[in-house]
Amino acid sequence: MANLLIVDDEAQIRLMLSQMLTAKGHQCTCAADPDEARSLLKGASFDLILCDINMPGENGMSLMRDILPRYPDTAAIMVTGIDDHVVAEQFFDLGVYGYLTKPIDRTRVLIAVANALRRHELERINREYQAGLESLVAQRTEALREMVQTKHRTLVGMVHAIAAIVENRDPYTAGHQRRVAELGRAMAVKLKMTAIEIEGIFMGGLIHDVGKIAIPSEILSKPGRLDPIEFELIKRHTTAGYEIVKDTAFDWPIADIVHQHHEKMDGSGYPRQLVGADLSPAVRIICVADVVEAMASHRPYRPALGIASALAEIDTHSGTKYDPDSVQACLALFKKDGYRLE
Numbered sequence: 263m264a265n266l267l268i269v270d271d272e273a274q275i276r277l278m279l280s281q282m283l284t285a286k287g288h289q290c291t292c293a294a295d296p297d298e299a300r301s302l303l304k305g306a307s308f309d310l311i312l313c314d315i316n317m318p319g320e321n322g323m324s325l326m327r328d329i330l331p332r333y334p335d336t337a338a339i340m341v342t343g344i345d346d347h348v349v350a351e352q353f354f355d356l357g358v359y360g361y362l363t364k365p366i367d368r369t370r371v372l373i374a375v376a377n378a379l380r381r382h383e384l385e386r387i388n389r390e391y392q393a394g395l396e397s398l399v400a401q402r403t404e405a406l407r408e409m410v411q412t413k414h415r416t417l418v419g420m421v422h423a424i425a426a427i428v429e430n431r432d433p434y435t436a437g438h439q440r441r442v443a444e445l446g447r448a449m450a451v452k453l454k455m456t457a458i459e460i461e462g463i464f465m466g467g468l469i470h471d472v473g474k475i476a477i478p479s480e481i482l483s484k485p486g487r488l489d490p491i492e493f494e495l496i497k498r499h500t501t502a503g504y505e506i507v508k509d510t511a512f513d514w515p516i517a518d519i520v521h522q523h524h525e526k527m528d529g530s531g532y533p534r535q536l537v538g539a540d541l542s543p544a545v546r547i548i549c550v551a552d553v554v555e556a557m558a559s560h561r562p563y564r565p566a567l568g569i570a571s572a573l574a575e576i577d578t579h580s581g582t583k584y585d586p587d588s589v590q591a592c593l594a595l596f597k598k599d600g601y602r603l604e
């Protein structure tokens with residue numbers, strides 16, 4: 263049934279316990295002192311130790327303190343002449359399951375051994391279950407982490423694919439989205455935003471003009487000034503872009519950036535005349551980055567106005583059209599940090 267180790271300096275006690283328990287079908291090994299017990303423990307695994315307390319040399323307390331933590335699969339019962347509940351409690355605190363006093367009573371020994379083995383088995387099953395559970399949780403967590411990473415990579419790839427489509431169709435905007443994304447990201451870093459917010463601004467910037475694929479290319483690439491009807495058509499790219507991205511569960515506020523990047527803090531923008539309170543920090547940053555990049559670069563209908571006029575524009579309208587924090591971050595980048603548009 264079980265593999266037992268009996269540790270007692272008295273040969274008669276060892277023999278008595280051994281006979282009693284062998285008769286119950288257990289396999290019994292005897293040790294006359296703690297040293298012998300230790301070497302037996304090294305060579306074999308025991309389900310239960312029945313151990314004396316007072317022995318010549320090392321006592322049972324010191325032996326238990328040493329071996330119980332090292333052999334968690336081995337239970338212990340003390341069999342002793344010391345009838346003292348304080349001593350018994352000290353052993354229970356160490357993790358000993360039973361405390362029997364001599365003279366040895368056969369029935370009490372058999373009951374104590376049976377109980378100790380049953381409890382020990384339950385605890386072993388519980389430990390295995392816990393270990394299994396922990397490894398299952400670790401596996402599932404790893405699988406989930408991989409899924410999240412895969413989804414993230416897919417979304418990043420999707421944003422880059424959309425950007426490539428837009429830039430292929432509209433050569434004049436080629437690079438515009440990327441430069442807005444890079445400037446927006448630098449501004450977000452300057453404003454100490456979180457990593458996911460910074461990434462969101464970059465991703466949103468990369469495709470903020472996606473709606474331009476819905477605008478006739480003759481209008482997009484028309485040299486010279488646009489008439490009011492043409493301008494109204496161009497303005498539709500915000501809503502058209504929103505319709506393209508609104509149902510994709512991006513990790514970032516891309517739909518808002520696409521929809522709102524021409525809104526102004528004072529409600530003078532388009533398409534919905536939102537005001538500052540309606541606009542998230544990500545949108546406010548892209549609004550400023552978009553204006554600065556657009557003014558600084560060449561457009562089909564006008565030559566580049568230059569970075570100085572772009573910065574003057576946002577500075578003049580800081581707090582009215584443009585978010586002051588975003589303006590400050592942008593001005594600091596260009597004027598103090600030597601930032602340059604690619």
Ligand SMILES: [Fe+2]
Nearest residue numbers: 470471523524
């Ligand atoms: Fe735009």
